[in-house]
Amino acid sequence: MPELRKDPVLGRWVIISTERAKRPKDFRVEPEKKSVTPGKCPFCPGNEKATPPEIFAIRPQDTRPNTPGWTLRIIPNKFPALRIEGEIDRRGEGLYDRMNGIGTHEVIIETPDHSKDLADLADPDFYNVVYTYRKRIIELKEDKRLKYVMVFKNFGAAAGASLEHSHSQLIAMPVIPKRVIEEMDGAKRYYEYRERCIFCDIVMQETRERRRLIDENNTFIAISPFASRFPFETWILPRSHKSNFEDTTDEELKDLCAILKGCLRRLKKALNIPPYNYIIHTTPITLKGIEFYHYHLEIIPALTHVAGFEWGTGFYINPTPPEESAAYLKNIL
Amino acid sequence: MPELRKDPVLGRWVIISTERAKRPKDFRVEPEKKSVTPGKCPFCPGNEKATPPEIFAIRPQDTRPNTPGWTLRIIPNKFPALRIEGEIDRRGEGLYDRMNGIGTHEVIIETPDHSKDLADLADPDFYNVVYTYRKRIIELKEDKRLKYVMVFKNFGAAAGASLEHSHSQLIAMPVIPKRVIEEMDGAKRYYEYRERCIFCDIVMQETRERRRLIDENNTFIAISPFASRFPFETWILPRSHKSNFEDTTDEELKDLCAILKGCLRRLKKALNIPPYNYIIHTTPITLKGIEFYHYHLEIIPALTHVAGFEWGTGFYINPTPPEESAAYLKNIL
Numbered sequence: 153m154p155e156l157r158k159d160p161v162l163g164r165w166v167i168i169s170t171e172r173a174k175r176p177k178d179f180r181v182e183p184e185k186k187s188v189t190p191g192k193c194p195f196c197p198g199n200e201k202a203t204p205p206e207i208f209a210i211r212p213q214d215t216r217p218n219t220p221g222w223t224l225r226i227i228p229n230k231f232p233a234l235r236i237e238g239e240i241d242r243r244g245e246g247l248y249d250r251m252n253g254i255g256t257h258e259v260i261i262e263t264p265d266h267s268k269d270l271a272d273l274a275d276p277d278f279y280n281v282v283y284t285y286r287k288r289i290i291e292l293k294e295d296k297r298l299k300y301v302m303v304f305k306n307f308g309a310a311a312g313a314s315l316e317h318s319h320s321q322l323i324a325m326p327v328i329p330k331r332v333i334e335e336m337d338g339a340k341r342y343y344e345y346r347e348r349c350i351f352c353d354i355v356m357q358e359t360r361e362r363r364r365l366i367d368e369n370n371t372f373i374a375i376s377p378f379a380s381r382f383p384f385e386t387w388i389l390p391r392s393h394k395s396n397f398e399d400t401t402d403e404e405l406k407d408l409c410a411i412l413k414g415c416l417r418r419l420k421k422a423l424n425i426p427p428y429n430y431i432i433h434t435t436p437i438t439l440k441g442i443e444f445y446h447y448h449l450e451i452i453p454a455l456t457h458v459a460g461f462e463w464g465t466g467f468y469i470n471p472t473p474p475e476e477s478a479a480y481l482k483n484i485l
Numbered sequence: 486m487p488e489l490r491k492d493p494v495l496g497r498w499v500i501i502s503t504e505r506a507k508r509p510k511d512f513r514v515e516p517e518k519k520s521v522t523p524g525k526c527p528f529c530p531g532n533e534k535a536t537p538p539e540i541f542a543i544r545p546q547d548t549r550p551n552t553p554g555w556t557l558r559i560i561p562n563k564f565p566a567l568r569i570e571g572e573i574d575r576r577g578e579g580l581y582d583r584m585n586g587i588g589t590h591e592v593i594i595e596t597p598d599h600s601k602d603l604a605d606l607a608d609p610d611f612y613n614v615v616y617t618y619r620k621r622i623i624e625l626k627e628d629k630r631l632k633y634v635m636v637f638k639n640f641g642a643a644a645g646a647s648l649e650h651s652h653s654q655l656i657a658m659p660v661i662p663k664r665v666i667e668e669m670d671g672a673k674r675y676y677e678y679r680e681r682c683i684f685c686d687i688v689m690q691e692t693r694e695r696r697r698l699i700d701e702n703n704t705f706i707a708i709s710p711f712a713s714r715f716p717f718e719t720w721i722l723p724r725s726h727k728s729n730f731e732d733t734t735d736e737e738l739k740d741l742c743a744i745l746k747g748c749l750r751r752l753k754k755a756l757n758i759p760p761y762n763y764i765i766h767t768t769p770i771t772l773k774g775i776e777f778y779h780y781h782l783e784i785i786p787a788l789t790h791v792a793g794f795e796w797g798t799g800f801y802i803n804p805t806p807p808e809e810s811a812a813y814l815k816n817i818l
Contacts, residue, residue: 153568153571153585153586154565154566154567154568154585154586155583155584155585155586156583156584156585156586156659156660157581157582157583158581158582158583160580160581160582162663163663164663165660165662165663167566167567167586169564169566169586231502232487233487233500233502233794233802234487234500235486235487238486245711246690246694247493247683247686247687247690248490248491248493248690248711248712249490249491249493250488250489250490250491251488251489252486252487252488252489253486253487253488253489253500253502302794302797302798304792304793304794304796304797305793306792306793306794309790310790311790311792311793312790312791312792312793312794313792321793321794323794323798325798326489327489327498329498329797329798329799329800330495330496330497330498330798330799330800331796331797331798331799331800332798332799334799350580353580354580357579357580357581361579378578378581379581429792429793429796430793431793431796431797432797433797450796450797452793452796454790456645457642457643457644457645457787458645458791459637459639459644459645459646459762460637460638460639460644460645460654460762460763460764460785461566461635461637461639461645461654461656463637463664463762463764463783463785464635464637464662464664464764464765464766464783465635465656465658465662465663465664465665466662466663466664466665466667467662467663467664469566
């Protein structure tokens with residue numbers, strides 16, 4: 153019998169379709185081949201001039217910006233979804249609303265090595281990536297036109313990556329996105345009723361029941377969420393309450409890197425280098441120390457197509473029960 | 486300069502990214518080849534036994550159910566997302582909620598001819614498809630466990646169709662999906678403020694301005710919506726207020742078929758047989774004659790990937806301004 157499950161934060165229903173239950177092997181696809189000659193890739197060392205000038209780089213002191221030698225670079229997106237110049241200008245057009253696209257759209261080139269995926273990076277290099285996310289959020293907080301900073305990664309063409317050289321993206325925007333408002337609202341409703349953070353309660357229940365627990369360390373847990381939309385969907389949550397990702401300490405960041413790298417390696421091993429997205433879900437930069445919301449990271453393997461049913465309903469059919477996903481991912485390394 | 490636009494019903498922001506402006510030729514892909522030998526397809530005449538027994542068929546009186554001769558068949562989905570047997574059973578599990586998957590999941594086989602797409606069907610056959618949608622909704626309304634009937638079509642593997650023989654799907658479910666609740670809520674807020682239906686106002690503004698108008702007839706208009714999420718996204722709305730699709734008269738259904746078939750042919754010509762989804766957005770079957778909500782049909786060509794940014798924000802980057810989509814689709818036939 154299929155089962156409907158409700159995401160406790162968003163109120164989003166998911167159908168866990170046991171009739172179509174699928175195991176990892178059903179999803180194993182031929183990994184996408186790297187097709188670009190490394191020398192021709194605009195993200196490779198030696199081609200720094202092919203990108204807009206760097207915003208930040210981790211590089212030896214004796215090298216100049218936009219030259220080789222770096223281990224990580226942040227550059228503006230060459231085709232930015234938003235632009236940093238100008239003042240916010242909101243206008244109506246009959247019943248419609250529009251505004252100009254103020255914001256930033258940055259690319260974090262995670263490694264000079266074209267052949268490496270994020271999951272392959274040595275621990276210090278991996279740490280630099282996550283450290284850079286935090287650093288840029290803290291810097292962008294100073295720009296009072298901006299309300300939200302979204303950090304995300306698309307890996308593989310099927311997950312929307314247009315370049316294969318390993319990178320993440322950051323978009324800072326002048327509005328709080330609808331999805332974030334919905335999450336904040338859902339978490340607030342729970343808090344008003346129970347006087348507890350819903351994410352803290354999720355951490356409590358999942359560490360007690362352990363059926364959906366994939367991994368844990370001192371600071372974080374990784375789970376297959378109860379109402380997973382997708383096979384092998386994985387969430388990483390801090391054990392202790394923290395609303396803003398950018399308030400994570402250096403010590404905690406190390407634990408985040410350890411569990412995130414582990415999860416990416418698990419997915420890679422289970423599914424043969426699947427395309428995926430991950431997104432940091434955090435509090436708007438205009439807010440601080442919120443009691444009812446708790447930052448977390450969501451990893452979504454891109455194994456199934458979003459189709460008419462999902463578009464129409466906003467709810468999802470997931471052919472792999474999260475308990476099975478968790479059991480599989482837990483034991484694979 | 487990129488522009489942010491807000492969907493007036495959902496409050497969903499979209500980035501219209503003029504930096505990356507894309508024309509139809511940028512999206513033209515090799516059409517998916519039909520790969521199944523027609524005789525082996527479970528939806529082809531002669532293979533009726535390969536599907537669950539039919540719920541309804543349009544067939545000559547002298548033919549028996551589940552034998553050839555039909556022009557349209559409705560069958561239960563062989564791997565249903567929901568099942569019709571049993572009573573609703575809602576349960577908690579700690580802080581989570583689940584219920585059993587009561588409902589129906591039906592497949593409408595639109596034609597016996599494996600080689601034909603919906604857009605190729607003769608007018609009477611096309612009418613039968615849309616007529617059947619209405620008929621099944623009216624029948625399923627009698628089942629008091631059900632709250633919503635979703636009719637949708639996935640065309641092409643990239644849009645989630647697992648079988649290539651032309652078909653639509655219908656899912657009747659015991660909960661009102663989140664997306665529908667959001668649309669109803671958004672429309673209601675507008676109604677409370679203005680005392681007018683927002684969809685009626687959209688029809689008014691679009692027929693006056695005409696910049697996003699693709700096609701029109703006595704009963705319907707087709708537009709590229711102001712805050713289109715995707716290139717060549719197309720909505721069909723009744724000119725006059727009507728909350729429930731199933732209340733469409735026979736005469737109006739003919740006009741719906743004419744404009745829908747036209748839109749599918751436009752997309753086919755513009756984009757070289759693109760994969761697409763369409764969804765009928767209508768009022769829950771438990772409600773009738775709602776003043777603030779107005780049914781419509783949304784067609785989404787599956788040309789771009791949903792990636793980390795969209796998952797994280799619930800808002801979309803669209804590289805083709807809807808005014809350009811509309812101008813192109815309008816003149817193509």
